[in-house]
Amino acid sequence: MVNDQKVWNTSAHHAQFGMLLARTDWDAPKHQGLSYLVLPMHQPGVLVRPLRQMNGHASFNEVFLTDARTPRDYVVGAVGEGWPAARMTLAHERRFTSMWGGPSVSGPGRAVKEAKAEAAENYAPYVWYPQRAGRADLLIERARANGLAGDPVVRQEIARVLSLQRASAWTAERARVARETGRPPGAEGSIGKLAASQLARASARAHALIARSSGMLSGEDAPLNGVVTEVLISVPAVSIAGGTDEIQHNILAENVLGLPREPGPGRNVPFRETLRNT
Ligand SMILES: Cc1cc2nc3c(=O)[nH]c(=O)nc-3n(C[C@H](O)[C@H](O)[C@H](O)COP(=O)(O)OP(=O)(O)OC[C@H]3O[C@@H](n4cnc5c(N)ncnc54)[C@H](O)[C@@H]3O)c2cc1C
Numbered sequence: 015m016v017n018d019q020k021v022w023n024t025s026a027h028h029a030q031f032g033m034l035l036a037r038t039d040w041d042a043p044k045h046q047g048l049s050y051l052v053l054p055m056h057q058p059g060v061l062v063r064p065l066r067q068m069n070g071h072a073s074f075n076e077v078f079l080t081d082a083r084t085p086r087d088y089v090v091g092a093v094g095e096g097w098p099a100a101r102m103t104l105a106h107e108r109r110f111t112s113m114w115g116g117p118s119v120s121g122p123g124r125a126v127k128e129a130k131a132e133a134a135e136n137y138a139p140y141v142w143y144p145q146r147a148g149r150a151d152l153l154i155e156r157a158r159a160n161g162l163a164g165d166p167v168v169r170q171e172i173a174r175v176l177s178l179q180r181a182s183a184w185t186a187e188r189a190r191v192a193r194e195t196g197r198p199p200g201a202e203g204s205i206g207k208l209a210a211s212q213l214a215r216a217s218a219r220a221h222a223l224i225a226r227s228s229g230m231l232s233g234e235d236a237p238l239n240g241v242v243t244e245v246l247i248s249v250p251a252v253s254i255a256g257g258t259d260e261i262q263h264n265i266l267a268e269n270v271l272g273l274p275r276e277p278g279p280g281r282n283v284p285f286r287e288t289l290r291n292t
Contacts, residue, residue: 015081016053022255025139026062026075029055034084035100038093040286047285050096050103052088059083069247073139107256108203145241146248147210148217150175156224156242171220178216182209201270204262211253218249 016036026032032053039047055062059082064072091099120126137143153172154163162168189202222229225242232240253259267273280288 015059015083016051016079017081019076019078021065021074021076023062023075023077024073024255026055026077027064027072028136031055032060032077033090033103035096037285041284042094043282044280044285044288045097047094048096048100049093050090050099051084052090053079053082053084054088057082067248069142069145069244071139071142073142102198104257105198105200105203108207108262142244142248145244146214146251148175148214148249148252149221149241149245150179150213150217152238152241153217153220153224156221156237159237160224160226162224168220168224171216171223175213175216175220178209178213182206182213185209201266204257204265204270207256208259208262208266211259214249214252218246221245 016034023032032055034051034053035048036051037047038049041047053060059080061078061080063076063078065074065076066072067074090096153175157163157165157168157172185202185206189206192200192202221242225237225246228237229242229246231237232243234240236243257265264276268275
């Protein structure tokens with residue numbers, strides 16, 4: 015039976031299953047004694063409460079587990095050895111976060127039409143995801159619309175964003191090629207995630223410079239019916255979701271550059287003796 019609470023669960027409100035890392039051995043050190051479970055979401059022990067974000071959308075949830083159960087054969091890997099599987103899941107998630115683009119199928123056939131309709135329904139809560147990525151594609155058009163296309167500071171900011179975007183696309187391309195040749199997700203995931211976060215913030219800064227006070231308006235009176243405002247309030251999510259920027263820096267430092275591990279309490283002591291929030 016699993017008991018606890020977890021916040022920020024994307025899509026939990028329409029998920030049939032959740033992936034759960036549960037502590038099953040309190041006498042093992044903190045990276046051991048964890049089990050990776052597939053959790054059936056539709057059961058009495060699982061309560062899903064949607065969260066309303068400041069941009070008006072509701073994509074995330076708070077999930078309460080009270081004596082929740084999972085079948086014995088829904089354990090991924092061995093009991094107590096869930097950490098490597100969890101790391102692999104997160105590496106895939108980072109790649110996904112930095113490559114988010116929504117449904118991308120195309121073609122004239124019925125299967126494609128149905129796949130697009132299904133994807134559109136699934137992605138409906140995430141219509142703001144392009145905005146959280148910073149909407150660099152709108153910068154030139156916005157600068158022109160506001161009569162700022164000749165402003166040297168605005169031009170410089172836009173050029174900076176577009177160069178970052180180009181460099182980040184090359185990293186994503188390297189990651190795609192690595193996947194195609196069968197390599198597991200590696201440093202590109204963390205680099206891509208960091209680049210996406212840097213790009214989104216730089217783009218939001220440029221939008222704010224161009225929109226000036228109109229960037230505080232929402233609804234139909236706002237620039238592009240509020241899309242620019244949505245960019246400004248959605249971008250902070252990128253630096254947190256899928257592992258914060260600071261954690262990506264640590265992963266790159268320790269796993270890629272081979273720098274000394276960050277000192278932390280309790281690496282080799284039983285988890286029940288580790289300092290933690292209670
Ligand atoms: C938009 C959004 C969507 C999300 N979707 C999901 C989801 O679908 N499923 C899910 O399970 N979770 C989801 N999350 C949760 C997300 O993964 C966590 O919020 C994130 O990993 C940070 O963990 P935390 O909130 O526990 O912060 P903490 O770990 O408490 O970190 C707090 C601050 O301390 C810094 N920090 C922590 N440890 C270190 C360290 N060792 N070195 C340096 N700095 C450190 C962090 O960078 C951060 O700034 C989502 C979050 C957001 C914002």
